[in-house]
Amino acid sequence: MSFDALFQPGHIGPVEFRNRVVKSPNSSATANMDGTISRRTVDHYRRLGEGGVGLIMTEYTYVDDDASKAIHNQPGMSRHEHIAGWGWLVDEVHATGAKIGLQLAHGGRQKFLGTAPIKSATDSSWDYVEAVAGVIPQPVTVAEIDDIVTAFAQAALRAWKARFDLVEVHAGHGYLITNFLSPHTNSRTDDYGGSFENRSRILIRIVEAIRATVPRDFPLSVRVSVTDYEPDGIPIEETVELCRMLEAHGVDVIHASGGHHATMEWEVSPWFNGRAPHRWGWEKFRPELSIPVIGSGSLVSPEVANEIIESGSADFVSLGRAMLADPDWARKAQAGRALEIVPCIRCNDGCLHRGVDKGRSVGCTVNPSVTEEGRFPITVAGTRKSVAVVGAGPAGLRSAAILSDRGHEVRLFEPGELGGLLTHALGSTVKQDIAALVEHLVHEVRRRDIAVLPVRATAAELVASGVDSVVLATGAPLREPDFPIAADVAVIPAARVRADAPLHGRIVVIGGGMQGCETSLRIAEMGDTSVTVVEQQDSLLTGDEVVYDAMKLPQFMRQAGVGIRTGARVTEVTAEGVSLLTADGVEVLPADTVVPALGRTPASNELADELRSAGIDVHVIGSAMRPGRVYDAIHTAFFAARLV
16 A cells, blocks of 8 residues: 655655654653753664654753753753753754654643742642642743743754754644643633633744744744533634744744643554544634644544645644654555554553653554664574464564564464454554554454464473474463353353454443443444443452543543443342442343453463473563463563563
C-alpha cells in the first residue's frame, strides 16, 4: 500500500519540509536538571530524524526561571547558556535531513513538580498537582504577565540563534496560556479575563512580541487545543476566531490538538477512545485560514494519517507516541511497509504510567530502546545456536524475531493461534490498537526464517532435538472461579471472547479488573447485547492498573451502555442467573452467557525445571515469568533475547 499524500513536500512560511509528517512534542525528560541538553536528549532526537520524519517538534521547553518549568529534567530556553546545547542538538538533527522546531511553554497550573511558586490565570487549582505538595496557584499580576511575554519573545530569539527552523508557542493542553483562554480556569475581572478578547490577550501579546523580536522569515507556530473538553471550557467557536486572529498577527501555522491534563482521555487518547479525536475541531477552522494546519491526536497508523492529508482535512499530520513506538514510522510508511511499523497501542503505560509519571524519562511499552538509543543494539551473536521458543503470545513472537535477527536458528512452538491471548482483539474496534500489534508481531515472524511448529513442545522432545537454548513464553493460566457454575450455563472466559463469534442477549462479566472492563467494551460493540460487569470490590480497576485506565475507563463503559455492579460478590451461577451477595442481601442477575474475567495465576513452569535439569539453557519471559501487561511481555522478550 502506498501513502503518497504523506510524502509530498510541504511548506510552512518559507521553509520547505521533505514530507508532511511531523514528530509531535513528547516530554522525554532526558535534559539535565538545569535545563541544558544532555547526550541522551541529542541521541533521542537524532534517532527520530534518522527515521525519515519531515519536521521534529521538540518537547515543551520552559521560558523563564520563575514558574514556567513544569516537570523534572525538562529542557529550558530561559537563559543564554541554553543555546549551545540546543545548537548541538539542532545540528545533529539537520544532518539527518529533518527540520526541527522548538516548542516554548509555561507550565501554569500544570506544574507537575508541585513546588512553589505555581502561577496561573487565577488560583483555580488542579487537584493532581496540588496533592504533590499542597501548593495552590497564585494569579499572575499584570507586571508578571509583561515579564512572561518578554520571556517568550527572548526564548524565541534564542531558538533562532540556535538555528531552529521554526518556533512554536504552546497554547493548549492546560498550560498557562490555556489557563487564560479557558473560562474553566479564568475568572479574572481585569483586562485578561471575562470576554474572549480579554482571555486571548496574553497569547496575542506573546505572538506580537515574538514577531517583533525574530526575523519575519523565521516561522511561528501556535499549538492550540480545539477545546479543553470541559463543559464550561473553550468553545470551538472561540478557537475558530482565535486561529483567525493568530494568522492576522503573523502566525505561520496552527498545530491543532485537544484536551488538557484533567481530561487526559482527550489529550493523550487511550486505547478505548477513537483515533483522530480532534479532527472535527480543526476541520472547523482550517477552511477559515490561508496558513497551513497540523492535525494531531492518535493518528497512529499511516492509513489514518495519509487519509487526513489526501482528503484535505489538514496540511500536515503530527504523531507523538507513534514515533516513540517506532522512530522509523515515516521511513517504513514511505516504503509501503506498514506492517513492519511497530504500532503504538495507546496504553500510556511505558511513556506515562511507568515513565514520566514516576519521575523517570519517557519509556515505551513496545520499544524498550526509547530514550536509550544506541545502548541496546540487536547484534549478531558470537555463536549461532539452535533456539526453541515455546509459546507465541506477544513475548514469544517478539523474542523469536530478535533471536532470528541475532543469527540463531529459531523454531517457534505454538499449538494454537499466533498471538496468544491477544488474539481476543482481532476484529474489535475498541481494541484495534492491540489487534494492530498482533498483526505486526505475526508479520515479523512470518517474514523471517523462523520455523513455526503447530504443536505443544515437551521437555523430552526439546532435549532430543539437540536444542541449545529454550525461551519459555507460555503465559500464565487463567484464574478459575471460586464459586460453583452449573453445567448447563453458557460460559466463555473473557480471553476467549472474539468479534468473529459475537455474543447475544444478557451478558454478565464477572470481575471488574482490566480484563473484565475491556471485555465489556468489546461485547458492547457487538450490538445485540446487554452487558453488566460485576465486581466484589467497591469500585472497578482496583489492582495495579494504568492510572489513565482507572480514571476514565468506567466513564467510557457507561457511555457504551455497560451496567456496573460493585460491592457484589458472586456466590454461584445457575440456569436462573448469577447469584449476588450485596449489602442489601441476595439477588439473582439473569444471564444468557457468563464471562469470567478473574485475571491469571502464576505459572508453575514445570517445563523450565525439566529442561534445566537436563542441562538446557532456559529463559522464562512474559507472563510465564510473572503475570503482567504487554509492557512486561515485550520488555522481558527484548532483554532476554539479547542474552541468548
